[in-house]
Amino acid sequence: MSQELLAVTVAAVRHAGARMLTRYSTESRHPGLPEVLAHLRANDAAVVDTLRPALTKARPSAGWLNDEHGSGPLATGEWWLIDPVGGNVNAVHGMPDWNIGVSLVRDGRPVLAVVYFPVHDEMFTATEGGGAFLDGVRLRVSVKASLDGALAGTGQAQPGQDPDLVKRMGSAFEAMTNSALYVRVSVPVTHQLAQVAAGRMDLHWQFDNVRAHAAGVLLVQEAGGVVTDLDGTAWELTSESYLAAAPGVHAAALSVLTV
Known part of the structure; x- marks a missing residue:
């Protein structure tokens, strides 16, 4: 480019x-x-x-x-x-x-x-x-190697979410709160992805991937982060969900989110 x-x-x-x-x-x-x-x-x-x-x-x-x-x-x-x-x-x-x-x-x-x-x-x-x-x-993502010191985040991509998705979001928040140091629920999503890329936060997940997140995903990838679907396969523009994280906490965060 x-x-x-x-x-x-x-x-x-x-x-x-x-x-x-x-x-x-x-x-x-x-x-x-x-x-x-x-x-x-x-x-x-x-x-x-x-x-x-x-x-x-x-x-x-x-x-x-x-x-x-x-x-x-x-x-x-x-x-x-x-x-x-x-x-x-x-x-x-x-x-x-x-x-x-x-x-x-x-x-x-x-x-x-x-x-x-x-x-x-x-x-x-x-x-x-x-x-x-x-x-x-x-930019370089963080060198954290354990969730107990990690700053995590998620957000609501759009209003009017499906009730089942809202329940899933709530359950994931509860699970991550019990594993990470701090969990932020806020918008915009791209703000959080940029912070992960900068090493200020350690991971961000979404259950509703939208195309506009692509800018933040590229920031994380090019800063050395790992971005996958929540089944662990590589992120694509059409993915339904994703986890963007520093390499040292990605596997542990994925385990928390897929229980």
Whole structure:
């Protein structure tokens, strides 16, 4: 993957982040769901309107998807997968944990990822075979070798989950709480995956894999982490679930999650 394309993508994402910061306020308060939904849609639109012209110009033959909850296979070729505002619900309520995530997927595998935390001005990047970086500094996952010292996390990819899936999520949280040092349940998922790549967290799991997670998955993989389905096979874009972890805790975490 060319450094020129990475640089163009970073510039576009940074521009989108600057636009979102003009919309973001720690004082943001909304009286109810209609107002929240309206601001969610407006934030997404502002970011897509900024990203799409630049990324389409950079890769005019690539398809475009900015459905952050989309899942399943893609047609062959290249696709831009956009999570316009990961953690948008946090941004709308004036909290700082939100990001802008972009990945380029080629024939079903991510080959480029850019995840930007505008509030903290942290730019995470990765290219297939080229490593993962935070503001230009190479990332490495943690060297933890035991769950008893591990920081773990999971999240809700979308509202309205199937009741059986919610029960499974609750059971997994209970099991991991009894094994790991700390378990975080939060969104956005890409925030947690970026923290795993940076070695700040040790593992993250999802029972509902969506395509927009591809950027975070590539960050973890290129930082030396292990990403598999919960049956232990290699992660794919079409996987229904996954575990992304430092190598030293992956097997133990997989055992906890598959009991």
